[in-house]
Amino acid sequence: MRLRSLTVTVPVLLLAACASPSAPGGGGLEARSPYGLFLAGQAALNDGESRQAADYFERATRSSETTSLISERAFTAAVLSGEIEKAAAMAPATEEASEGAKRLGRLVMAVEALASGRGQAAYDLLTTQEIGFPHRTAAALLTPWAAAQAGDMQLATRRPDVPGDKLVEYFGMLGQAHQYERVRRFDEAETDFKALTEGADAPPMLVVYHGEFLERRGRRDDAVALYERAMAVYPRDVSLNLARMRALAGRSPPAAPTVRQGAAQALLTPAAAMLAARQSQFALAYVRMALRLDPERMDAWMMVGDLMGAAGDVTAARAAYGRVPAGHPDHAAAQSKLAWSLQGAGDIDAALETARAAASGGDPVGLLTLADLLRTNERYEEAIAPLNELVESSQSPDWRLLFARGAAYERMGDWPRAEADLSAALALNPDEPDILNYLAYGWIDRGERLEEALAMVQTAVDANPRSGAMIDSLGWGYYRLGQYDKAVEVLEEAVGLEAGDPEINNHLGDAYWQVGRRDEAVFQWRRVLTLEPDARIRADAEAKLASGLGPGATAAAAQAAAEPVIPALVR
The missing domain is CATH 1.25.40 (Serine Threonine Protein Phosphatase 5, Tetratricopeptide repeat)
Known part of the structure; x- marks a missing residue:
């Protein structure tokens, strides 16, 4: 489970899409005509590349064939790319222009006048x-x-x-x-x-x-x-x-x-x-105008980064985050956002390097980002150090930090420390469904405190009745208690909600086997192998299929290949 700093992530509502050439930047006939340039600009705008879109639209406006629609698109793209001076010069004002464009045009011209x-x-x-x-x-x-x-x-x-x-x-x-x-x-x-x-x-x-x-x-x-x-x-x-x-x-x-x-x-x-x-186009326009007035406004650059990232323009997002200088209060937060951008692009080494730099001064945002990235990349032992620093520096216990550290310990297979942190987190926030489910599942899977654990999971399910992961925990609790008919009923509901989860399907196969529905059990275990399970679940399913003796007879073989057991919530 991720514990991330707050980040604005909403889809950018760009202008209405229309057909686009397959290669917007190409030099063919279509890209040289006003209409071709319009299509290329529209494609770039729809892809979040507002600066490139502004260039295409501006080129299209140079033709005598330019329409009011092209002019409006050129104006809008210039605003969204931050070229406020250029946008003010081309603000729509003719009778053919839409009223909405003219209103935004007057606002842009007023901002440019103030800036000048x-x-x-x-x-x-x-x-x-x-x-x-x-x-x-x-x-x-x-x-x-x-x-x-x-x-x-x-x-x-x-x-x-x-x-x-x-x-x-x-x-x-x-x-x-x-x-x-x-x-x-x-x-x-x-x-x-x-x-x-x-x-x-x-x-x-x-x-x-x-x-x-x-x-x-x-x-x-x-x-x-x-x-x-x-x-x-x-x-x-x-x-x-x-x-x-x-x-x-x-x-x-x-x-x-x-x-x-x-x-x-x-x-x-x-x-x-x-x-x-969720009017992100207007939000971006206002932030761009604010930066025309005050280009040193770092919270505005952070907003640009969030908006451009949501629009799919990763390059522009990273450039915006990079505007926040070292020593500024928002620097660690900006670097954290940059790290997540790199992680999303698959550049894990660069993401971790950026996060480590942000955390080097002990900044809480940087430390939390580093810990979260390490856990995301399954480097749980490394995640413990920044989590320890966060827990120790906190003036009062924070259940979220204890929960995160407990989850990391659990993934490492250190259940005693995981149990201690999860129990401490639950004491601080006794109604939190995620903690209830995580701690209870750990007990259930180990056959410990089953009645208490089942009651905890039921509380979590009551709070999140559409969570397949939590319902799986409940079904597995019934299974551990030997209530196999009830386990089948609950686990079927969990699979209905999370059909692609290998562990939930594996649990359902075990429950089918125990009630005598052997063919259905075999089908579930075979299905598990198609769902990219981790090594532990794969070994368990393969052992049951190979032996033909069901879950009880293969427990020892599965245990030999087992990795730390993980609640379905965080898979």
């Missing part, structure tokens, strides 16, 4: 004609920053208002707090910051912004108290920990955001909302 220091032009683009759905939120949050750049601080400090839009209501207050600080209206700024962070579970990002404001006002003790209050709810939040250590050390806090930095933050808010709504 033309605040009044940006303000006019955002306000002269309303930018409607789905970009209304982004436009509303950007408007005060455009006013600030234009020098109109009365408009800049006015909180944006979009009736019914909670994002504008909430994050408009954050922008207002920063604007108040910029014009030295500190009491009003603090009122806004307090309103944003008054709850015990206020988001860490907002707590950090409030704390930085207090530090800039020379109130370090108040800032530390604010950070520590939030850390009671979010004890492992990196941003809170770093802010607290900085304040305690008396180091200077970050400066108040500039206009461009504040405008970039304003765009990341609707980007996150679009991600949550």
Whole structure:
């Protein structure tokens, strides 16, 4: 079972697909015509290669045969590839252009105006004609920053208002707090910051912004108290920990955001909302615009990496993660994401090398990634060291770390240590189905504490009634108790849910044999051999088929070739 750091993984909703040439980059007649270039660009866009798509579409627009559709695609591809200046120059504005493209075009032009220091032009683009759905939120949050750049601080400090839009209501207050600080209206700024962070579970990002404001006002003790209050709810939040250590050390806090930095933050808010709504194309567009305003925004580069990786553009994803420099708080997280990208591409040595580098400074994210990658690659003994470091450095026991270490010990065949860690994890989280199933299966397969184990697995199944792995554990418990008819009933249900799992099929074959359904048992064991079983399961099935005597008579032979027994949950 993987214990991975949170990563955004949602499919990128690119433009509607259409037929594409077999070789988009070829130099044939089709690739030289406007329509051929359009098809090549569409294919590249559908493959997540937005920069290549932008090149194809831009070439297509040079022809007198260019259509409104090609122009819109060229504009969209330029936005998604981060070429905001180019996109602003080709923003759709003709009557033939779709309304959606024109709305996004006005937003892009406003961002480019802000990036170029033309605040009044940006303000006019955002306000002269309303930018409607789905970009209304982004436009509303950007408007005060455009006013600030234009020098109109009365408009800049006015909180944006979009009736019914909670994002504008909430994050408009954050922008207002920063604007108040910029014009030295500190009491009003603090009122806004307090309103944003008054709850015990206020988001860490907002707590950090409030704390930085207090530090800039020379109130370090108040800032530390604010950070520590939030850390009671979010004890492992990196941003809170770093802010607290900085304040305690008396180091200077970050400066108040500039206009461009504040405008970039304003765009990341609707980007996150679009991600949550699975509108990844819009999310990527907003993040690209935020980076045009603030190219040093490392959390934005991390989002680009996640989005491009989900779109299938591994090269662009890795390049984005690589933008986060060593020494930055997000460096270990970025390297961890890069390591998983390499693992997904099958470059295991590079993945582990990257993960080891990320973990070398003791960063918890790097250590967890290294341990998880080692376990994924079945290098369980090596995984113990980073897991030990994580467990020992934790201020309070973390059941997930104990569970991960227990699973690694179990895979190594060290059941006493595995049992100790799994039992400790269960004591910390007694209702967690994964722990219940893992620990109980270990007992069941060893013929220990069967009644207790069966009750634990039943609790896990009640919580996850569609888990074939957990239902298999339940069926195997009935088998170990000698309740073979019940075992057959439950294991048939497990196979129905996980038809391709070799161990579940093997268990069902054993249960069939015990109730006298010998032909069906033989069929199940033969099927096991077609499902790429591990060495232990293969040896067991082959021994039963060769002897013709069933599971009991071949137990000794199977045990001789056995590897550590693994619950079906983690196969």
